[in-house]
Amino acid sequence: MIVKKVENEFDKKAAFEIRHSVFVQEQNVPLDLEIDEHDNSQSVIHLLGQYNKKSIAASRIRFVDDYAKLERIAVLKDFRGNHFGAEMVIAMEKVIADNQYKKAVLNAQTYALDFYKKLGYITASEIFMDAGIPHVKMIKNL
Numbered sequence: 001m002i003v004k005k006v007e008n009e010f011d012k013k014a015a016f017e018i019r020h021s022v023f024v025q026e027q028n029v030p031l032d033l034e035i036d037e038h039d040n041s042q043s044v045i046h047l048l049g050q051y052n053k054k055s056i057a058a059s060r061i062r063f064v065d066d067y068a069k070l071e072r073i074a075v076l077k078d079f080r081g082n083h084f085g086a087e088m089v090i091a092m093e094k095v096i097a098d099n100q101y102k103k104a105v106l107n108a109q110t111y112a113l114d115f116y117k118k119l120g121y122i123t124a125s126e127i128f129m130d131a132g133i134p135h136v137k138m139i140k141n142l
Helices: 009-026 084-098 110-118
Strands: 002-005 045-051 054-064 067-075 103-109 128-130 133-141
Touching: 002 084, 009 045, 009 054, 009 067, 045 084, 054 084, 067 084, 084 103, 084 110, 103 110, 110 133
Parallel strands: 067 103
Antiparallel strands: 002 045, 045 054, 054 067, 103 133, 128 133
């Protein structure tokens, strides 16, 4: 998979379509929670993953205080189980490091805890609900 920074409206639309498919259609997250005020911020970096020239994964990075927040990590259902999620997280961490941040934070859905632990993330909270889905905060020093 090739991961690239979203730099035009065409790629941004593709990223939002992937997120809509995963979060709104599959997980029943309300659209007004999935697309939020951060999506059009100049300080947010959106990434798009492509495989065989097809857009299959998306994510965004938001810089907050002394850390970078990994958000909206999504891989289309038909492409899961091929390590594309891990490739996306690794690409996000590279962007974070390139921006001189040394700590990554994410709110993981609890079903994905082992996935993030394998990538070096440590649980840093109790379970909390976000958009009706149980999550935990996880941290990794880069």
